[in-house]
Every structure is written in structure tokens, then in C-alpha cells.
Amino acid sequence: MTALDLLQANLLSPPVLCFALGAFAVAVRSDLRVPEPVFAALSMYLMLSIGLRGGAELSHVSPQTVAGPIAGALLLCSIIPLWCYAGLRRFVGLSVPDAAALAAHYGSVSAVTFAAVTAMLDRQAVPYEGYAATLLAVMEVPAIIVAIGLARVAETASAGRIVATGGGATLLGGTGPVLQGGGQALLAEVLSSKSVLILIGGLAIGAMAGPASLTKVKPFFVDLFPGALCVFLLALGHMAASRAGEFRKAGLLLVGFALLMPLLNATLGLVIAHAAGLSLGGAIVLATLAASASYIAAPAAVQLALPEANPSLYLTCSLAITFPFNIAFGLPLYQAMAQALYG
Numbered sequence: 001m002t003a004l005d006l007l008q009a010n011l012l013s014p015p016v017l018c019f020a021l022g023a024f025a026v027a028v029r030s031d032l033r034v035p036e037p038v039f040a041a042l043s044m045y046l047m048l049s050i051g052l053r054g055g056a057e058l059s060h061v062s063p064q065t066v067a068g069p070i071a072g073a074l075l076l077c078s079i080i081p082l083w084c085y086a087g088l089r090r091f092v093g094l095s096v097p098d099a100a101a102l103a104a105h106y107g108s109v110s111a112v113t114f115a116a117v118t119a120m121l122d123r124q125a126v127p128y129e130g131y132a133a134t135l136l137a138v139m140e141v142p143a144i145i146v147a148i149g150l151a152r153v154a155e156t157a158s159a160g161r162i163v164a165t166g167g168g169a170t171l172l173g174g175t176g177p178v179l180q181g182g183g184q185a186l187l188a189e190v191l192s193s194k195s196v197l198i199l200i201g202g203l204a205i206g207a208m209a210g211p212a213s214l215t216k217v218k219p220f221f222v223d224l225f226p227g228a229l230c231v232f233l234l235a236l237g238h239m240a241a242s243r244a245g246e247f248r249k250a251g252l253l254l255v256g257f258a259l260l261m262p263l264l265n266a267t268l269g270l271v272i273a274h275a276a277g278l279s280l281g282g283a284i285v286l287a288t289l290a291a292s293a294s295y296i297a298a299p300a301a302v303q304l305a306l307p308e309a310n311p312s313l314y315l316t317c318s319l320a321i322t323f324p325f326n327i328a329f330g331l332p333l334y335q336a337m338a339q340a341l342y343g
Helices: 003-011 014-027 036-058 063-092 096-107 111-123 132-138 142-158 183-192 194-223 225-242 244-275 280-291 297-305 311-342
Strands: 169-171 174-176
Touching: 014 225, 014 311, 036 132, 036 194, 036 225, 036 297, 063 096, 063 132, 063 142, 063 244, 063 280, 096 142, 096 244, 096 297, 096 311, 111 132, 111 280, 111 311, 132 280, 142 194, 142 297, 194 225, 194 297, 225 297, 225 311, 244 280, 244 311, 280 311, 297 311
Parallel strands: none
Antiparallel strands: 169 174
């Protein structure tokens, strides 16, 4: 299958087409919309399903085998939101919620892009680590936590609930003192938010229960997942299109961001993969994960935790620009970069 065939297959998949249908409904002024209670329930369902399945993958992997790669993956998805947020605030001029929302999407990962890169490697008979899906699982949540934390720090600072200690501390996107009560209070607030709690709780439950125990709930959390995703993206397409006018205000800068970030993040992913001892195939997988942008877990979490963020910004960048770029051009490019690094 050529890159064009892969691009066509993914862009013509039911979830992406449902997203387009939601946008089309706005264009023709249709009254089609997903009720808010249904949308909220779907958000929680999708995050819990992702957490359960990711945790099940972690349950049967030797800790010694994956310790280094997992540490590298966690480092990768924890620092990507930092420079994404800083750049979006400083150079694009986005608001705190919008910058944090985009940082969450670009620090988290795309399961569809992961499936595409592993399929490419399988076709070429390029071996990669069997626990690659574990890296996908552990990389979905940390960036969301970091991004929500950045938003909470900035919101607290702007509300004037900060006390200076020793002259203050530098914050991303500006300067300000440390939070009153220390970082423990901020971490507790982030971890107790329902979006993060569902994701982390799902990972823990999946890891403790294991694949065998989760077989009983597979019809609900696995078999129904694609259909629920279609309805969820239908609603997100409607939301994004209804606020598309706001995207045009910073459109060119955000298009540049959505094309540049995958390249920068993939480069960092390759460096970390090499340092963690991954094979050539594993490095290509990790670089692709770093370059990807979530349009499943992150939108659901952001919608709950940062409802004031503009969906037309983070969905257009992650789903309409970065995703097709990675499928069409990114995968062979990241492979060539990895081959150059590994010799």
C-alpha cells in the first residue's frame, strides 16, 4: 500500500468522515447536533476504554524489559507540552486555555498513527519491539496532566492567588512567583479532575485486572468503541465548524505550528529512542508517536477539563493538518531519519 493509499484509507475512515459530517452540518445550517449529556457521557466512556486497554497491555510486560523505553517515552510526552505551550503563548499569542489544549494534543499520541507506522514496518519486514503498544499506552496521559497543570498555574497567577517567595519563579509564557501552598496542591487538583482521574484509573484497573479479566467487558469497551468514537467526532466536528471563524485569526501561524511540531518532536523521539536502546524499528515507532497528535483521548479530556478552549483550533491542527501530514509524508521521513541515525 502506497502512502497515498494509506492516506486515503485513513481519511475515508468512518470516524474522520463523521467529523466531516458534523462540520458539514454547520455549513448547511442543519439542526443536527449531539445532546450535551450524551457528549459528556461519550467523553468519559472513550477515556475509560483507552485506559482499560492500555493498562491491560502493561500487565503482561516484564518491568526490566521496558523500564528504559518507558522512562524515555514518559520524558518525551512530559516535555513536549512545555515547549508547545511556551511557543504558542509567546509566538502565536494564544490564550492560556487554547495554548494548554494544543499542548495536550501534541504531547499525547494518536493510536491511528501508531497503527499506520506498525503496518508500514510489518509490510517492510522491519522488526520492532513487541511491547511497542505499551509505549502508546503510557504516552496518552502525562501530556494531558502537564497541560492542565500549566493552565491551572496560569489561571491561578492571573487570578492574583499567588504569593512571592524569594523573588518569584519563571513560568512558561511569562513570569510569576510560585503557587501558594506549593506544587502539591496543584498536583492534587490536576489528578483529581475527572478527565485525568478516569484516564489514570482506567490504566490502573486494566493493569490490575489483566487481559483475561477484561474479556468480560470487551463487548462494551472494545467492540463498541469505534461506534462511540464516530458519534464523538460527529459532535466535535460540529463544535469545530461552528467556531471556525476564530481559527482564521491565527490560521497561518497555527498551520506552521501543526507542520513544524511533528518534525521537531520526531527528532527528539529518535534521540531518546537511541539513548533508551530501542531497535531501529522501535525508534521509528517512538519517533512517530512523538510526532503524532491525539484526536481521541486529548479532545475528550480537554473538553472536560478546559471547556473554554476553542475546539476549532486544537481539532483543526491535530486532525486536519498534522494527522494527514504524518500519514502521507511523516512516516517515510521518520524512517529515513532513523536509518541515518542508526547507520
